[in-house]
Amino acid sequence: MKKSYIFIVNVAIAIGLFYTKLSLTLVGIGVIAAFIGTLAGGAGLITIPAMMLVGIPIQTGIATNKFSSGIAALSSIFYLLYHKELRLGAIIKYVAVAIVGGVCGALLTVSISEKTMNIIACILLIFALLITLKNKKWTVSSEENDTKHSNKLWQPLLIAVYDGGFGPGSSTFSILHFLRYHYSYIKAVQLTRVLIFGSCTGAFLVFYQTGFIQWHYAIAMAIGSIIGSQLGLLILPKIPIKAAKILLIIIISLLLIQVAIKII
Numbered sequence: 537m538k539k540s541y542i543f544i545v546n547v548a549i550a551i552g553l554f555y556t557k558l559s560l561t562l563v564g565i566g567v568i569a570a571f572i573g574t575l576a577g578g579a580g581l582i583t584i585p586a587m588m589l590v591g592i593p594i595q596t597g598i599a600t601n602k603f604s605s606g607i608a609a610l611s612s613i614f615y616l617l618y619h620k621e622l623r624l625g626a627i628i629k630y631v632a633v634a635i636v637g638g639v640c641g642a643l644l645t646v647s648i649s650e651k652t653m654n655i656i657a658c659i660l661l662i663f664a665l666l667i668t669l670k671n672k673k674w675t676v677s678s679e680e681n682d683t684k685h686s687n688k689l690w691q692p693l694l695i696a697v698y699d700g701g702f703g704p705g706s707s708t709f710s711i712l713h714f715l716r717y718h719y720s721y722i723k724a725v726q727l728t729r730v731l732i733f734g735s736c737t738g739a740f741l742v743f744y745q746t747g748f749i750q751w752h753y754a755i756a757m758a759i760g761s762i763i764g765s766q767l768g769l770l771i772l773p774k775i776p777i778k779a780a781k782i783l784l785i786i787i788i789s790l791l792l793i794q795v796a797i798k799i800i
Contacts, residue, residue, distance in 0.1 A: 567764040
């Protein structure tokens with residue numbers, strides 16, 4: 537059933553791509569970035585530098601990335617609802633919190649310099665790396681207490697603020713957050729997709745007003761991101777916990793290097 541769902545979605549996307557004649561380069565970037573980003577975060581490692589390489593201005597790249605990431609996360613939510621892997625109540629709760637955070641984060645970028653944000657990101661990434669290395673065991677099945685965790689919504693809110701305003705490592709931070717509350721790796725990734733949809737939606741509402749969005753780029757990236765995120769969710773249950781942890785450590789380390797270079 538899952539394979540047939542993915543096949544139908546991808547065929548529909550391919551037909552849309554054929555008729556709209558969108559950039560295959562941007563679609564390819566979206567596929568690769570969303571696939572890796574779904575499993576461990578760090579999609580921004582690929583999307584922003586790649587878009588700059590093909591001549592897209594950084595401001596347009598950021599706005600495009602928020603749109604495509606939000607659309608990809610939305611497709612993930614449909615996938616999870618279709619397979620009854622998440623409750624609608626949990627989705628609404630996290631989306632509402634994340635939209636508020638995304639709006640606040642996008643507005644904060646106006647008053648905070650990029651260097652300051654890079655320093656904050658560097659500190660957070662070092663902290664995230666230490667936590668990941670320290671945790672010797674990850675759970676295979678969820679042991680979360682929904683009531684207890686619902687009182688900790690300020691943490692997803694802060695992650696959404698960070699993602700809305702800056703972004704590098706936000707998905708990774710979210711996965712680590714849910715793992716900390718004894719969610720399984722699979723469930724942590726699923727809830728992260730919900731959180732990222734909310735934060736990207738909130739941020740996009742702000743960035744759209746700037747006029748930097750160019751729909752030709754945004755739609756092409758969104759199509760690629762939908763395919764990549766669907767493939768990521770399909771392969772997610774087959775990834776060994778040890779391999780998932782190694783992938784997460786690699787992504788955090790690469791993000792840390794990228795941010796450190798920007799500071800220097």
